Amino acid sequence: MTVETATHSTLEGFSPAELALSTRNHGLPLEALRYDVTPLGLHYLLTHFDIPHVDPGSWSLAIGGHVGKPLSVTLDELKERPQVTFVCTLECAGNGRARLSPRPLSQPWLEEAVGTAEWTGTPLRLLLEEAQIEEGAVEVLFTGLDRGIQGDSEHAFERSLSLEDALRPEVVLAYAINGQPLPPQHGFPLRLIVPGWYGMAHVKWLDRITVLTEPFQGYQQAHQYRRKHSEEDSGVPLTRMLPRSLLIPPGIPDFPDRQRFLATGPCVLEGRAWSGWGPVVRVEVSVDGGQSWQDATLEEAVAEFGWARWTYSWEVVGSGDYELCSRATDAVGNVQPVEPAWNFGGYVNNAVQRVPVTVR
Numbered sequence: 001m002t003v004e005t006a007t008h009s010t011l012e013g014f015s016p017a018e019l020a021l022s023t024r025n026h027g028l029p030l031e032a033l034r035y036d037v038t039p040l041g042l043h044y045l046l047t048h049f050d051i052p053h054v055d056p057g058s059w060s061l062a063i064g065g066h067v068g069k070p071l072s073v074t075l076d077e078l079k080e081r082p083q084v085t086f087v088c089t090l091e092c093a094g095n096g097r098a099r100l101s102p103r104p105l106s107q108p109w110l111e112e113a114v115g116t117a118e119w120t121g122t123p124l125r126l127l128l129e130e131a132q133i134e135e136g137a138v139e140v141l142f143t144g145l146d147r148g149i150q151g152d153s154e155h156a157f158e159r160s161l162s163l164e165d166a167l168r169p170e171v172v173l174a175y176a177i178n179g180q181p182l183p184p185q186h187g188f189p190l191r192l193i194v195p196g197w198y199g200m201a202h203v204k205w206l207d208r209i210t211v212l213t214e215p216f217q218g219y220q221q222a223h224q225y226r227r228k229h230s231e232e233d234s235g236v237p238l239t240r241m242l243p244r245s246l247l248i249p250p251g252i253p254d255f256p257d258r259q260r261f262l263a264t265g266p267c268v269l270e271g272r273a274w275s276g277w278g279p280v281v282r283v284e285v286s287v288d289g290g291q292s293w294q295d296a297t298l299e300e301a302v303a304e305f306g307w308a309r310w311t312y313s314w315e316v317v318g319s320g321d322y323e324l325c326s327r328a329t330d331a332v333g334n335v336q337p338v339e340p341a342w343n344f345g346g347y348v349n350n351a352v353q354r355v356p357v358t359v360r
Helices: 016-024 030-034 075-079 124-131
Strands: 061-065 071-073 084-091 114-123 139-150 153-162 172-177 191-193 206-212 244-247 260-262 265-274 280-286 308-316 320-330 355-359
Touching: 030 244, 030 265, 061 124, 071 124, 075 114, 075 172, 114 124, 124 172, 124 206, 244 280, 265 280, 265 320, 280 308
Parallel strands: 061 206, 260 355
Antiparallel strands: 061 071, 084 114, 114 172, 139 153, 139 206, 172 191, 244 265, 244 320, 265 308, 280 320, 320 355
């Protein structure tokens, strides 16, 4: 059986700017989907500007704005407050961007911008309550130490959450990952973790938190990370992760194009699935490029905000070319689309992954 794949993805020549970004950032090797918790060096990484150098001896977190009791808290003082540890899946909002045509100019992710880690920190809510939020507050702004220029605007990387979202009990100021202090590339000494949301919300290298009486209109909030049809379109802000399922490519790869080769006989396909809108309740697998689908066996998620393992037993009976796909459905009814939907920034492309396999 031969499946034509060229119509699904046209990867045109990459620009020098995209190549430069791809050397600074890295994705999850898909074979690492086997781990419930991603080993630290295999977790996806996106650095928007530069990794700042932070002296932990002089660093402190400022909490101010529309509060009755402004705070300045050192890392040691944060660690003296109540501590929580939990597992959470993070995915970049641009995951899948390189599969769009025309391709928006930014980090050219295929499907690998994801990872699941164990985070340790203190609930944000406790710090905000300690600072005594005053009546009239509407948002909480998070400012990182990383600074640069984008869209002719020089700015620190900043994002805000509504007050309601910021006060969710699972939102955490994290200072450790997988049982060790945050490394520089993951936001040392402190970063925000917003379970269920795309990666842009998890501000790294936190410098200050500001309670606002008006919605934040900074560049990364008002112009970026919005689903829009053109540069002039104001778009819809990105929040929670849409459902996605990824398959560990079976067999062995060709170097360098990663085409997979597999023998006939029984083959257990496996992967992970997740959604920011609630648990994944169904994963389906196709071995013919999405023409037909069969239910996979779905295991319990590794944590409330973590991914779930799935498996599918495939009896490979004929040689030839196959295209493997999987798709996830979450608890509120969101289903992965078979084909991608283009948008100006190349965000939230959660179309099904396609894995070409040659059986011999």
